[in-house]
Amino acid sequence: MISYILRRLVTAVFILLGASFIVYMMTAASGDPLWDLYGHPNAAQLIPARTEALNLDQPPILRYFTWLGGALGCLAPFTDTCTLGLSREGMEVTQMLAFAMGQTIMLVTAGTILAIVIGITLGIVSALRQYSGLDYGITFFTFLCFSLPSFWLAVLLKEIVAISFNDFLQDPVMSLASILAIGVVAGLIWYLVSFGKLKTRILMGVLGFLVTSGIVYFVLATNWLTAPFLGIPLIGLTGVLVAVITTILISGLRNKRALYAGLATVLVGLALYFPVQSFFRGAGLLTVIILCLVMIAIGAAIGFFAGGYDRGQGMRVAGITGFFVALLIILDRFMQSWPNYLDSGHIRGRPIATASAATPGLTGDFWIMGIDRFTHLLLPTIALTLLALASYSRYSRASMLEIMGQDYIRTARAKGLSERTVVMRHAFRNALIPLATLVAYDIGALIGGAIITESVFAFTGMGQLFVQSVRNVDPNPVMGVFLVTGIVAMVFNLIADLVYSVLDPRVRVKA
Amino acid sequence: MSQPQQIEVQEAENLGPMGEPRNDVQGKSQGQLVRQRFFGNTGAVVSLIVLLFIVLLAITSIGIGPVPGWWKWDPDATGTVVNGGRPTLSLLPPGLGDHPFGQDNLGRDLFAMTMQGTQYSLIVMVVVGVIAGILGTVVGGLSGYFRGWTEAILMRLTDVIIIIPLVILAALLGRMAISFVRSTGLPTVATVIALGLLIGAASWPPLARLVRGEFLSLREREFVDAARLAGASSGRIIFKHILPNTVGVITVNITLLMSSAILLETALSYLGLGIQAPDWSLGRLISENQTAFATRPWLFWWPGVFIVTIALTINFIGDGLRDAFDPRQRKFNPKKARERGEHRNERGDVDAGTNANMRGAVNRATR
Numbered sequence: 001m002i003s004y005i006l007r008r009l010v011t012a013v014f015i016l017l018g019a020s021f022i023v024y025m026m027t028a029a030s031g032d033p034l035w036d037l038y039g040h041p042n043a044a045q046l047i048p049a050r051t052e053a054l055n056l057d058q059p060p061i062l063r064y065f066t067w068l069g070g071a072l073g074c075l076a077p078f079t080d081t082c083t084l085g086l087s088r089e090g091m092e093v094t095q096m097l098a099f100a101m102g103q104t105i106m107l108v109t110a111g112t113i114l115a116i117v118i119g120i121t122l123g124i125v126s127a128l129r130q131y132s133g134l135d136y137g138i139t140f141f142t143f144l145c146f147s148l149p150s151f152w153l154a155v156l157l158k159e160i161v162a163i164s165f166n167d168f169l170q171d172p173v174m175s176l177a178s179i180l181a182i183g184v185v186a187g188l189i190w191y192l193v194s195f196g197k198l199k200t201r202i203l204m205g206v207l208g209f210l211v212t213s214g215i216v217y218f219v220l221a222t223n224w225l226t227a228p229f230l231g232i233p234l235i236g237l238t239g240v241l242v243a244v245i246t247t248i249l250i251s252g253l254r255n256k257r258a259l260y261a262g263l264a265t266v267l268v269g270l271a272l273y274f275p276v277q278s279f280f281r282g283a284g285l286l287t288v289i290i291l292c293l294v295m296i297a298i299g300a301a302i303g304f305f306a307g308g309y310d311r312g313q314g315m316r317v318a319g320i321t322g323f324f325v326a327l328l329i330i331l332d333r334f335m336q337s338w339p340n341y342l343d344s345g346h347i348r349g350r351p352i353a354t355a356s357a358a359t360p361g362l363t364g365d366f367w368i369m370g371i372d373r374f375t376h377l378l379l380p381t382i383a384l385t386l387l388a389l390a391s392y393s394r395y396s397r398a399s400m401l402e403i404m405g406q407d408y409i410r411t412a413r414a415k416g417l418s419e420r421t422v423v424m425r426h427a428f429r430n431a432l433i434p435l436a437t438l439v440a441y442d443i444g445a446l447i448g449g450a451i452i453t454e455s456v457f458a459f460t461g462m463g464q465l466f467v468q469s470v471r472n473v474d475p476n477p478v479m480g481v482f483l484v485t486g487i488v489a490m491v492f493n494l495i496a497d498l499v500y501s502v503l504d505p506r507v508r509v510k511a
Numbered sequence: 512m513s514q515p516q517q518i519e520v521q522e523a524e525n526l527g528p529m530g531e532p533r534n535d536v537q538g539k540s541q542g543q544l545v546r547q548r549f550f551g552n553t554g555a556v557v558s559l560i561v562l563l564f565i566v567l568l569a570i571t572s573i574g575i576g577p578v579p580g581w582w583k584w585d586p587d588a589t590g591t592v593v594n595g596g597r598p599t600l601s602l603l604p605p606g607l608g609d610h611p612f613g614q615d616n617l618g619r620d621l622f623a624m625t626m627q628g629t630q631y632s633l634i635v636m637v638v639v640g641v642i643a644g645i646l647g648t649v650v651g652g653l654s655g656y657f658r659g660w661t662e663a664i665l666m667r668l669t670d671v672i673i674i675i676p677l678v679i680l681a682a683l684l685g686r687m688a689i690s691f692v693r694s695t696g697l698p699t700v701a702t703v704i705a706l707g708l709l710i711g712a713a714s715w716p717p718l719a720r721l722v723r724g725e726f727l728s729l730r731e732r733e734f735v736d737a738a739r740l741a742g743a744s745s746g747r748i749i750f751k752h753i754l755p756n757t758v759g760v761i762t763v764n765i766t767l768l769m770s771s772a773i774l775l776e777t778a779l780s781y782l783g784l785g786i787q788a789p790d791w792s793l794g795r796l797i798s799e800n801q802t803a804f805a806t807r808p809w810l811f812w813w814p815g816v817f818i819v820t821i822a823l824t825i826n827f828i829g830d831g832l833r834d835a836f837d838p839r840q841r842k843f844n845p846k847k848a849r850e851r852g853e854h855r856n857e858r859g860d861v862d863a864g865t866n867a868n869m870r871g872a873v874n875r876a877t878r
Contacts, residue, residue, distance in 0.1 A: 014667075015667065018667075022675065031690070144823060146770070147774075149778065149822075150778065151781045151798070152797055152819070155804065155811065451778075455782065467784070486675075
């Protein structure tokens with residue numbers, strides 16, 4: 001195993017060297033690094049200055065080795081020799097990279113996680129209901145996601161969703177007819193994607209119509225969009241829902257102890273609602289994390305003492321419920337700050353932002369700044385989720401279908417296990433194994449940034465840094481971005497292979 | 512695709528189109544079977560028709576190269592802005608009008624511009640498919656068949672290219688290509704073809720890995736051993752015995768690669784790194800017109816609709832091809848599939864996974 005890892009790492013170093021040489025040469029050959037200075041009034045001083053700073057009088061090969069020498073300095077620990085060169089404007093590439101990486105990670109993380117979760121869920125569901133309306137619907141949807149040009153989607157979100165939502169928020173009134181129309185459309189979608197007998201499908205459609213129009217009516221009638229709230233009743237309702245769903249997924253409703261443990265956790269969460277509010281006043285990220293951990297611990301403890309033949313199940317159900325209840329309480333606190341955010345002078349009632357990572361000049365406590373970040377990340381995250389979701393969904397559908405056709409699934413069914421156990425314990429876990437590779441690749445590629453999304457939403461992340469430097473014929477930042485993405489990609493490819501061999505004992509790495 | 516065709520073909524022949532055993536067994540070639548299965552797939556056929564329509568429209572309307580088309584406006588011809596440049600296309604009564612897709616603020620006809628963009632995007636797509644297909648098949652096939660040093664060198668080369676982010680490669684190469692073509696004074700179509708060549712040269716590695724895998728498994732099969740014992744040369748084994756068995760995988764993946772290629776080209780042009788002014792690409796049209804969204808939204812809608820339609824139809828065609836090439840795939844019929852039991856014949860869907868993975872690199876690059 002260790003010799004395998006070492007061999008892979010040595011190969012990786014050589015591949016990186018070769019690739020970095022190619023990239024440097026290509027960047028240097030792609031244009032004239034002085035193009036923007038010709039015709040500049042101060043050209044006589046600026047051209048020699050830049051030539052001096054970037055060693056432009058030397059041939060690119062020599063410059064590459066200078067760069068490589070500086071980059072190798074980064075390997076020596078505790079010395080101050082690390083340099084990835086200067087950009088055209090004379091900035092240290094290492095600093096530019098650090099800033100860009102922060103922006104990129106902030107931008108892509110939520111989108112990637114959502115894409116993984118939603119994509120896998122859609123894939124599994126469509127595999128379990130193969131050839132149903134739901135399956136066709138999801139398949140068409142994923143193909144559409146495959147075919148969406150990212151820049152088009154991003155501009156659409158920006159120009160239509162953000163602007164019309166902000167406009168709507170100025171005067172959030174809707175006629176009864178349009179509420180009913182929304183309900184009808186939703187009911188139709190529910191009807192089309194539901195499966196089973198005609199009667200069930202019609203029932204689902206009607207249910208979809210009622211639920212959707214009810215929610216829309218509730219939101220409008222209570223002015224929820226300008227002053228959202230959850231309060232005890234909604235937290236309780238959602239918490240109970242979460243507890244029931246987690247129980248169905250993890251242990252089945254027949255395990256009454258697990259269900260009661262989950263419900264008890266919801267009660268504890270509700271009891272904590274008021275005491276916690278005073279802690280939230282001067283809160284920061286730490287308070288929020290502590291609350292989540294405490295609720296998970298409380299849930300696990302309740303599950304443990306509820307006991308039963310399988311303590312682990314109860315603990316898991318109640319722990320997960322506790323986590324979600326904590327999230328709901330935190331969400332409620334954010335919602336309490338929403339009206340203040342909306343009325344602040346920088347926002348002026350148009351909350352959904354279309355550019356950059358934060359509202360310039362806005363100050364406030366943790367909650368206000370949190371909302372600000374949310375409104376800025378909302379649209380790019382939607383765009384990234386839609387774009388990344390398709391491959392997860394297709395992949396997990398394929399993998400789940402393959403697993404469901406295996407002999408051990410038939411055996412599990414034949415020995416009388418419930419369908420839930422078969423799907424969740426025998427199939428689902430194994431279906432996730434090949435996805436581990438995909439997830440590792442994707443996380444590896446994540447740091448490279450989302451070039452188009454960054455450009456449309458004016459984030460100054462890795463993608464923007466890279467594109468700007470390519471446009472400017474500025475090799476050092478290009479090399480910096482390449483080095484980071486290359487190393488991360490190689491490391492994660494190795495991790496993907498190792499994880500695969502750990503998860504699937506049939507795959508052994510060649511030692 | 513890892514089974515030799517001969518065995519599977521017989522199995523498929525014994526079942527008629529409705530799945531019932533058939534008494535009169537007639538011989539059918541592999542090509543006939545594939546064609547039959549492909550044309551039985553409604554989604555794929557509809558997509559094919561739509562795509563052909565778009566191709567014909569793009570070629571005939573404004574003409575290609577020196578050949579003039581039937582459309583009256585030129586992509587670059589400015590004119591008077593009629594009625595604020597609103598689209599004149601109407602369904603009731605059906606009619607094109609003077610400017611069916613509208614005009615921009617200089618009075619240029621959006622239909623002509625979109626057609627030129629579509630034409631160029633399609634050219635890039637086809638060139639990428641051809642180049643990436645040839646390179647990927649040759650590199651993957653050679654390294655999979657000969658193994659040893661050939662494989663080591665070719666696969667390390669693949670590793671080097673795969674690790675360079677596709678956008679870096681395409682952007683830099685595309686830039687070099689355009690400055691080269693400009694400096695030598697070739698016609699504008701040459702820049703488009705050059706862009707396609709270079710995107711193709713950058714996007715073959717995933718295909719090469721896939722083909723290598725196929726060759727690795729096929730070269731160990733009995734029928735290859737038999738051919739070798741019969742004294743067949745390497746060339747004959749590769750072209751007569753192994754390659755025909757990988758045609759399905761290669762075709763399907765080239766198709767899917769092409770659908771990613773069109774997104775990559777439009778994305779590069781959007782960023783200003785692909786097709787440059789004065790030529791129009793669908794991506795460039797969107798990037799030029801996105802600021803006018805509030806006043807002239809049609810300038811933004813039409814090019815986008817064309818990109819989505821082209822990519823979507825190609826995806827569906829690729830999906831249909833995959834089903835058609837897979838010998839284990841029966842003619843698709845949901846009702847019958849349900850009667851037979853839900854969990855047969857999942858092999859085609861498993862390939863969907865590898866495809867998703869293969870397209871991952873390109874898709875990630877265009878996010």
